[in-house]
Amino acid sequence: MKKVAFIFPGQGSQKIGMGKDFFENSDIAKDMISKASERLGINFEKLLFEENDKIGQTEYTQPAILLVSSIANAIFKETSNIKPEFVLGHSLGEFSALVSAGAIDYLDALELVHKRGKFMNDACAGSGAGMMALVGLDDEKVETLCKEQREKGLKVWPANYNMDGQLVLAGLKADLESLIDTFKEAGAKRAIVLDMSVASHCELLQSAVENLRPYLEEFLIDSFEVDVISNVTAKAYNTKEEAIDLLSEQLINPVKYKHSIASKDEDVDAFIEFGNGIVLKGLNRKITKKPTLNVSDMTSLKKTIEALNE
Structure with a gap:
């Protein structure tokens, strides 16, 4: 069996x-x-x-x-x-x-x-929380980028390690939106802010x-x-x-x-x-x-x- x-x-x-x-x-x-x-x-x-x-x-x-x-x-x-x-x-x-x-x-x-x-x-009520799907970057690169942005005062964290090259981030929606170009410049194929008002699996x-x-x-x-x-x-x-x-x-x-x-x-x-x-x-x-x-x-x-x- x-x-x-x-x-x-x-x-x-x-x-x-x-x-x-x-x-x-x-x-x-x-x-x-x-x-x-x-x-x-x-x-x-x-x-x-x-x-x-x-x-x-x-x-x-x-x-x-x-x-x-x-x-x-x-x-x-x-x-x-x-x-x-x-x-x-x-x-x-x-x-x-x-x-x-x-x-x-x-x-x-x-x-x-x-x-x-x-x-x-x-x-998350009233905080402007949200999540973002990232495709095409390896874990270490995303972790480094998120850490760098948190050091600048932004609130963004890796939230779901789904498979190689696909992560979901959580944090403040405005901060995530502001980083779309940053992630794409780093090699992301897609960086899509999701239709969510809760930021799961983060601080x-x-x-x-x-x-x-x-x-x-x-x-x-x-x-x-x-x-x-x-x-x-x-x-x-x-x-x-x-x-x-x-x-x-x-x-x-x-x-x-x-x-x-x-x-x-x-x-x-x-x-x-x-x-x-x-x-x-x-x-x-x-x-x-x-x-x-x-x-x-x-x-x-x-x-x-x-x-x-x-």
Whole structure:
């Protein structure tokens, strides 16, 4: 039997209609969405399946993505006896990974990330925060440029190490915009300010750390069924104490996604992405030669299980 890792996407993977095929064809999905709506006082059927503005607001985006990922993973577990060697997620996806690992109940996780989104939004409110996608520069060059600009008083930091030649920066939107030409002169093929009002994984979220920590202590349990790979260290952890520290630090430190995949690549034969879309599958094509399967609806679930049993 193939050795696999379960991986979970973060913000940016959301889309109206995600999870609908699961909802229409699985009692597990219906039950999880009903319980989620009751727990948070959010109508998740409307949030997920009907046109609305909330899906793009981080306090709603985060639980929506986690719910769909957790549904996909729960249906897979019900259908297959394949266990992961480890689990990991991209940013928000690390919380979905914790659900999969048994370290937190999915309903508690939904409340936790709903609050996380609020705390992140509050930390950046009125600051002019934003994020930028950079393509075509190596990590060291970007780190050096950001450090030089911070020494000049600008607020810019590397936030997501997605794959070689693709980073996302966080900071003040005006500062990021002012550096577009600087990055292009340094060799960037693209430098695009994203349509976001939150600066994830940088020092601007310090207040969110203090607000989130008590809820991490309340909701996490010391019962990991499998190792989780940390976004902060790209190393495995499996205790509540470690999780509280690492998930707090995750808010103000960059996501080391490509490092996480590369560091554990030899331990598995394939990766399985759970949730809407194939964002991580796309990144993995540039990071690893191992295949990445996905479970985003009932059809892809069937194809993935067939591929694993070949």
